[in-house]
Amino acid sequence: MADLHHWWKDVFQAAGTTQEWLVTGPEREHYWGISYRPFQANERAAEIVRHFITSDNNLTHTDHLFTSVMDGNIYRLSLIWVVGA
Numbered sequence: 001m002a003d004l005h006h007w008w009k010d011v012f013q014a015a016g017t018t019q020e021w022l023v024t025g026p027e028r029e030h031y032w033g034i035s036y037r038p039f040q041a042n043e044r045a046a047e048i049v050r051h052f053i054t055s056d057n058n059l060t061h062t063d064h065l066f067t068s069v070m071d072g073n074i075y076r077l078s079l080i081w082v083v084g085a
Helices: none
Strands: 003-012 017-024 031-038 046-055 061-069 074-083
Touching: 031 046, 031 061, 061 074
Parallel strands: none
Antiparallel strands: 003 074, 017 061, 031 074, 046 061
16 A cells, blocks of 8 residues: 655745745655645635756755746645555
8 A cells, every 4th residue: 555645835935926946855766746736715826837856976856846926925835755556
């Protein structure tokens, strides 16, 4: 049976901005899912504009997420990963 893990961070991002978030640690052995969603009602317009991953010689992975917000200002950045099968 697979185990599901969840990490999240509530973030402030001003309307009309694009921001880069760096998440270090996700490794290549498990499935990873990422979402960027409104934290409260009436925050309607946000998107992940770009996502890419870099790694170093120790296979330490860093996810680079660029988010853009057109409306509102409080969002939740979430990562889930599945361990096992």
